[in-house]
Amino acid sequence: MLSAHSKAHVDCVSRVLKNASGLPQAPVPAPILDSWRRSERHRLDPGSLQGPRILDQTLLKECRERAELFLRIASEEVGRLHGQVRGADYCVLLADAQGRTLDYRVDATIRNDCRKAGLDLGTWWSEGEEGTCGVATVLASKMPLTVHKRDHFRAAFIGLTCSAAPVFDPQGELLGVLDASAVQSPDDRRSQTLVRQLVAQSARQIENAFFMHSALGHWVLRAHAAPGYVDSQPDYLFAWDADGRLLALNPAARRYLRQRFGEVPGHIGEVFDPDALRAAGDGVAQPLRGRADAPALYVRLSAPPRQSRPVPRVAARGAELDPRIAEHLRLAVRVKDRNLPVLIQGETGAGKEVFARQVHEASARRGKPFVALNCAAIPDSLIESELFGYAAGAFTGASSKGMRGLLQQADGGTLFLDEIGDMPLTLQTRLLRVLAEGEVAPLGAARRQAVDIQVICATHRDLAGMVADGSFREDLYFRIGGARFELPPLRERSDRLALINRVLEEEAASCGEPVGLSAAALECLLGYRWPGNVRQLRHALRYACAVCAGGVIQPGDLPAELRGERLATGEDAAALASDPERQALLDALVRHRWKPGPAAESLGISRATLYRRVHQHGIEMPGKRRG
Numbered sequence: 303m304l305s306a307h308s309k310a311h312v313d314c315v316s317r318v319l320k321n322a323s324g325l326p327q328a329p330v331p332a333p334i335l336d337s338w339r340r341s342e343r344h345r346l347d348p349g350s351l352q353g354p355r356i357l358d359q360t361l362l363k364e365c366r367e368r369a370e371l372f373l374r375i376a377s378e379e380v381g382r383l384h385g386q387v388r389g390a391d392y393c394v395l396l397a398d399a400q401g402r403t404l405d406y407r408v409d410a411t412i413r414n415d416c417r418k419a420g421l422d423l424g425t426w427w428s429e430g431e432e433g434t435c436g437v438a439t440v441l442a443s444k445m446p447l448t449v450h451k452r453d454h455f456r457a458a459f460i461g462l463t464c465s466a467a468p469v470f471d472p473q474g475e476l477l478g479v480l481d482a483s484a485v486q487s488p489d490d491r492r493s494q495t496l497v498r499q500l501v502a503q504s505a506r507q508i509e510n511a512f513f514m515h516s517a518l519g520h521w522v523l524r525a526h527a528a529p530g531y532v533d534s535q536p537d538y539l540f541a542w543d544a545d546g547r548l549l550a551l552n553p554a555a556r557r558y559l560r561q562r563f564g565e566v567p568g569h570i571g572e573v574f575d576p577d578a579l580r581a582a583g584d585g586v587a588q589p590l591r592g593r594a595d596a597p598a599l600y601v602r603l604s605a606p607p608r609q610s611r612p613v614p615r616v617a618a619r620g621a622e623l624d625p626r627i628a629e630h631l632r633l634a635v636r637v638k639d640r641n642l643p644v645l646i647q648g649e650t651g652a653g654k655e656v657f658a659r660q661v662h663e664a665s666a667r668r669g670k671p672f673v674a675l676n677c678a679a680i681p682d683s684l685i686e687s688e689l690f691g692y693a694a695g696a697f698t699g700a701s702s703k704g705m706r707g708l709l710q711q712a713d714g715g716t717l718f719l720d721e722i723g724d725m726p727l728t729l730q731t732r733l734l735r736v737l738a739e740g741e742v743a744p745l746g747a748a749r750r751q752a753v754d755i756q757v758i759c760a761t762h763r764d765l766a767g768m769v770a771d772g773s774f775r776e777d778l779y780f781r782i783g784g785a786r787f788e789l790p791p792l793r794e795r796s797d798r799l800a801l802i803n804r805v806l807e808e809e810a811a812s813c814g815e816p817v818g819l820s821a822a823a824l825e826c827l828l829g830y831r832w833p834g835n836v837r838q839l840r841h842a843l844r845y846a847c848a849v850c851a852g853g854v855i856q857p858g859d860l861p862a863e864l865r866g867e868r869l870a871t872g873e874d875a876a877a878l879a880s881d882p883e884r885q886a887l888l889d890a891l892v893r894h895r896w897k898p899g900p901a902a903e904s905l906g907i908s909r910a911t912l913y914r915r916v917h918q919h920g921i922e923m924p925g926k927r928r929g
């Protein structure tokens with residue numbers, strides 16, 4: 303039975319579609335009206351209250367794997383956008399070119415409301431099925447849009463406001479859609495203008511980061527109509543190979559070329575005069591006039607890095623592990639080998655899963671399966687079948703062969719349950735039974751099956767507090783918390799330098815070429831608070847590897863928040879960087895992997911003098927805790 307509100311919506315859609323050409327002014331913007339017409343052609347029912355389709359876990363995993371590079375490059379910016387809009391209760395979705403939500407950020411406080419309204423990881427937004435909605439309508443129109451409340455075609459979504467923008471790859475293909483949505487918003491569509499602009503800006507940042515990734519190893523021209531923005535926010539990006547063949551363009555550069563040449567030329571020499579290009583070096587941004595009477599743009603040209611470029615290294619791999627973590631590891635292995643469950647607590651991104659894997663690998667069960675489930679990353683409705691599996695034909699839509707659950711897959715090995723605090727109460731009860739009885743009952747199966755598993759759980763939540771407020775079972779809390787280990791946050795770890803090196807090596811390897819860190823960039827990394835811990839470090843270095851030119855990461859290549867904090871503490875980064883004595887000290891320390899003896903020797907000073915100067919210049923030696 304439709305509510306009066308939904309019924310009014312259905313009447314409005316029918317009236318508008320019948321009379322749109324006769325109305326002096328349609329009540330919705332033209333792109334929305336076009337989408338309503340398409341939705342009608344798809345024979346969708348505007349009165350339908352059904353939520354969107356949701357991918358099953360296997361398909362979601364496959365889609366995420368296929369879009370791995372896109373998700374990896376976009377991740378930093380998706381998080382940044384969420385940081386900007388979460389205060390106003392927006393969630394952020396990143397969908398692929400088919401409209402499947404593959405990355406989703408939402409605050410725990412609004413997660414349930416969003417889920418009820420149809421927003422979740424794995425939701426599949428196609429205009430043919432869901433009608434006019436943020437992601438699908440942007441996929442069809444290929445431009446940033448707000449689909450506000452009753453702009454949606456189906457009544458199921460008329461409470462939502464969705465502002466979305468397309469993301470194109472450097473060859474001009476649509477990669478997906480970035481979207482910020484809220485369950486509650488004022489009725490006036492203009493209230494969403496700012497959010498739409500933020501989303502469009504973030505979509506551009508993802509496109510530019512994607513461009514930089516594709517342009518690795520090639521000539522890159524950054525350009526802007528104003529000289530001051532060439533480095534920080536270039537509007538146009540062009541990349542070409544040694545023969546001048548244009549390989550990658552960001553969408554603005556593609557539009558620029560289409561407007562001036564009618565189509566995209568194949569060679570950079572058709573766009574800019576080669577002599578003028580040669581003159582545009584790597585120094586101050588130069589004005590460069592394009593062919594076809596284009597007005598001059600300010601540009602900076604970056605040459606491809608030389609293959610055998612010397613890369614500054616900062617410390618040996620495998621440097622010491624933080625002693626607290628080493629001790630936790632030793633104890634956790636002993637506890638696990640005595641068949642006691644291990645509970646890992648720590649801030650988000652602190653490396654709880656990495657730690658759990660290390661414990662498994664060092665335990666007697668090494669070589670046996672290690673199976674992980676993140677209870678916060680999949681819908682409640684899927685956790686049950688993921689964990690317990692189901693028998694053939696257990697429910698409508700179930701696979702005819704049935705499915706082995708993770709508990710069975712982990713038989714003989716270790717099951718890692720991440721974000722255990724997000725497990726629904728009903729499943730907590732079933733899990734408790736499995737742990738107590740060592741038997742699992744798949745959905746719809748006639749018989750129970752014996753399983754031999756050791757469990758490691760992790761959470762960043764206050765489980766004791768959840769027990770107190772009744773959202774976590776006390777008996778399960780005691781059963782999984784045989785031994786509890788608190789992982790220190792990255793900012794407190796004494797092995798930060800070694801971690802930075804290890805993660806940089808891994809990220810550079812996935813870019814396919816060596817990348818080094820300048821001393822100033824290293825300082826930014828060492829001095830930052832890292833609220834997102836090692837995950838944030840990884841994303842920051844991934845981003846920096848994608849955007850840095852010349853194979854050495856400079857402070858300007860790091861995400862803005864890392865640079866911002868340094869300035870916010872009152873230090874003037876430019877002044878620091880331009881102090882020659884400080885720079886010489888840092889260079890020597892970095893070159894000698896922070897070993898004071900060799901660094902002092904290379905500078906021709908004693909160790910005592912080196913320490914004094916390091917102190918005078920406020921340089922923090924890695925391995926020392928900040929006071």
Ligand SMILES: Nc1ncnc2c1ncn2[C@@H]1O[C@H](COP(=O)(O)OP(=O)(O)OP(=O)(O)O)[C@@H](O)[C@H]1O
Nearest residue numbers: 649650651652653654655656657720762836837840
């Ligand atoms: N010791 C490490 N060496 C290299 N990378 C690490 C290390 N610890 C964590 N990471 C990286 O940091 C990211 C987050 O790690 P992990 O998933 O283990 O954190 P978590 O604490 O389980 O996160 P969450 O709280 O979101 O569940 C991953 O990309 C992982 O590769």
